[in-house]
Amino acid sequence: MFFKVVNVSEFYDLFQNFSPxxxxxxxxxxxxxxxxxxxxxxxxxxFPPFDRACMDGFAVLSQDSxxxxxxxxxxxxxxxxxxxxxxxxxxxxxxxCAKIVTGAPMPGGANAVVxxxxxxxxAPDEIEVxxxxxxxxxxxxxxxxxxxxxxxxxxxxxxRPQEIGIFMEFGVIKCRVFDFIKVGIxxxxxxxxxxxxxxxxxxxxxxxxxxxxxxxxxxxxxxPVFFGIIPDDxxxxxxxxxxxxxxxxLVLISGGSSIGVKDLTEQAITSFKNSEILCHGVAISPGxxxxxxxxxxxxxxxxxGQVTSAQIVMQILVAPLIRFLSNDKNYLxxxxxxxxRARLTHNIPSKKGREDYVRVKLIEKKGELLAQxxxxxxxxxxxxxxxxxxxxxxxxxxxxVEDSVVDVFLL
Numbered sequence: 001m002f003f004k005v006v007n008v009s010e011f012y013d014l015f016q017n018f019s020p021x022x023x024x025x026x027x028x029x030x031x032x033x034x035x036x037x038x039x040x041x042x043x044x045x046x047f048p049p050f051d052r053a054c055m056d057g058f059a060v061l062s063q064d065s066x067x068x069x070x071x072x073x074x075x076x077x078x079x080x081x082x083x084x085x086x087x088x089x090x091x092x093x094x095x096x097c098a099k100i101v102t103g104a105p106m107p108g109g110a111n112a113v114v115x116x117x118x119x120x121x122x123a124p125d126e127i128e129v130x131x132x133x134x135x136x137x138x139x140x141x142x143x144x145x146x147x148x149x150x151x152x153x154x155x156x157x158x159x160r161p162q163e164i165g166i167f168m169e170f171g172v173i174k175c176r177v178f179d180f181i182k183v184g185i186x187x188x189x190x191x192x193x194x195x196x197x198x199x200x201x202x203x204x205x206x207x208x209x210x211x212x213x214x215x216x217x218x219x220x221x222x223x224p225v226f227f228g229i230i231p232d233d234x235x236x237x238x239x240x241x242x243x244x245x246x247x248x249x250l251v252l253i254s255g256g257s258s259i260g261v262k263d264l265t266e267q268a269i270t271s272f273k274n275s276e277i278l279c280h281g282v283a284i285s286p287g288x289x290x291x292x293x294x295x296x297x298x299x300x301x302x303x304x305g306q307v308t309s310a311q312i313v314m315q316i317l318v319a320p321l322i323r324f325l326s327n328d329k330n331y332l333x334x335x336x337x338x339x340x341r342a343r344l345t346h347n348i349p350s351k352k353g354r355e356d357y358v359r360v361k362l363i364e365k366k367g368e369l370l371a372q373x374x375x376x377x378x379x380x381x382x383x384x385x386x387x388x389x390x391x392x393x394x395x396x397x398x399x400x401v402e403d404s405v406v407d408v409f410l411l
Contacts, residue, residue, distance in 0.1 A: 005281035005288075007395060008355050011317055012332060014278045014292055018299050020327040021249060023179045029167035032159045034221050035177035036328050041153040043170055046143035050087070051106040055138040058097040058119055058127060059110035065132040073120075073128035082107055097127065106139060113138035146170075156329030158221075178327045183217045184244030184251040185210055186227045188237060188265070189305060192255070194229065208307045208381065209254040216314040220322040220336075222250075237268040245272075245298045249325050252318065255305030265302040269293045283354040283395060287313040299325070307381055312357050312390070315411075339407045342371035342389075348400045350393040359387035360408060371408050387411060 006014070024038035053059065060076060068074040080098040082088050082105065091108030092098055098107050106113075115138060118131035146152060152170060153163050159177070167175060187210045195206045207229055214224040225248055230240045237253075244251040253265050269275050275295045280302075282290045286309035291302030301318055303310045315337075323331035342362060350356045360371040371391060376383045389408035393400055400406060 004277060004279045005283060006279045007283045008316065011279060011282050011290075011292065012320060015299075015321055015324045015331075017278060017294055018297065018325065020325050021178050021181050022327075024176045025179055026174050026176050029164060029172050029175045032167075032175055032177055033161065033164060035159050036326055037153050037155055037157050037159060037163075038176045038178045038327070040151045040155050041167070041172055041175060043146045043148055043150045043152050045170070046148050047146040047169065048140055048142060048144070051139055051141050053082075053100045053102055053104050053106060053113045053138060054140050055113050055115045056101050057113045057116040057138065058129075059092065059100045059107055060097045060112055060114055060129070060133065061092065061094055061110060062112040062133050062135045062137065064094055064097075065112070065114060065129050068129045068132045070130045073130045074132075075122070075126060075128050078125045078127060080107065111135050111139070154329075156327055158323075158328050158330065180221065180223045181249040181322065181325050182223045182225050182247065183322065184225050184227055184248035185213055185217070186237075186240050186244060186251065186253045187229045188232065188253060188255040189229075190232045192229050209303070209305065209310050212307060212311055212384075213252055213254060213303070213314055216311070216319060217252075217322065220319050220326075222322050222326060232264060234264050234268055234271075237264055238271055241268055241272075241295070241300065245295050245300070249298065250322065251295075251298065251300045252303055253300065254303045254310060265291060266293075269295060269300060269302075272296070282313075282317065284313070284316065285350075285354050285356045287317070288354070290317060308359075308383055311384065315390075316357060337409050339409045340369065340389075341405055342369040342408045344391070344400060344402055344404050344406055345370050345372045347402045348373055348391065348393060350397055350399040352398055353395055355395045356393035357390045358393065359383050359411075360389045360391050361386055362389050362408065371406065 065074055076097040079092055079096045080090050082098050082100040084101055084104040087105050088107040092110050112133040112135060114129050114133050119127045119129055122128050152166050187207050191203050191205055192207050193204050217224040227240045227244050230237050272295045278292045280291045281288055287304055289304050290313050293300045303313055320331050348358050359374045361374055363370045363372055374383045374387050388411050391406050391408055
């Protein structure tokens, strides 16, 4: 039997037993994509630093345009042409206007911009206006976007292209980011051999999990560290775990977490003085044997040895833990798991009390996106390649019926 079984939400709650990384590094902001900001980035100036136009047209006093229409236009005298790279050295008075382009600074006296499509030149220095504007219409005011000392990017945010754009706009050439966490990977089992093994002996299988796990670690912007293939030997496993805990922020052990004579992961973990099993069993399918423990405050996860189960557990349970330890404040955000909507082609059976993740193949047919469940025996790895999505069946459900439109998490 399993002990300390938790549901998925409770598994996430257990992250609070651990401390995210604290060390940080200064990097070039232009090369900071996907790093996590380790301190608030603060604006050193107002932005924009002056009132500026956000449309091409004419800078005006808004009250001069009141009542303007196509049948009753207002006539204004053009007294200047504002250049985008110069602060205008003139002001406008009532009855006057100035030609202006998007981004250019507003001339003194003007408080709005009439878009060019609502104007018509009637003389070299005169236009007619066919639409009224309100005060500050089509104008961005000084500091309207950001004021000096406003937070540009908050600590714990993972940097996207748009954050890099903000850095460049404010001249933030360097920024501090949290270091990458190191994730130790241990593969266990007498039957596991290196992928470069040319001919398999009876009972042997090549190590797949280490490389699938490593790839998911990299996708989540962490550094995988291999500690080899460990046989079903308690002392050898203890030694490998000790090295991994000493050198990594998170340790993943593939295989040996279910209940069986040779399942040594829990035995090895509990042999450490400062260890605790936080859960052994998660109400998820596939992946129920998953184990989460703490050794000297370092999280250790026992993963199922079955490769398709290990992949699901990595994506649903471990990837958020990696992001949590990386100090990503949005570690549970669904943005990390893009999804689409599709119609099921077959029933998906389930049992109440567990959260099922069913692999599906997405097919477009007659302009509609369909999700075809992939039902395969445990250990069949073909489904890894066939599937490009997952359908979640909530733990309170007994399944999802054919023709239901469901969320599909993209793989």
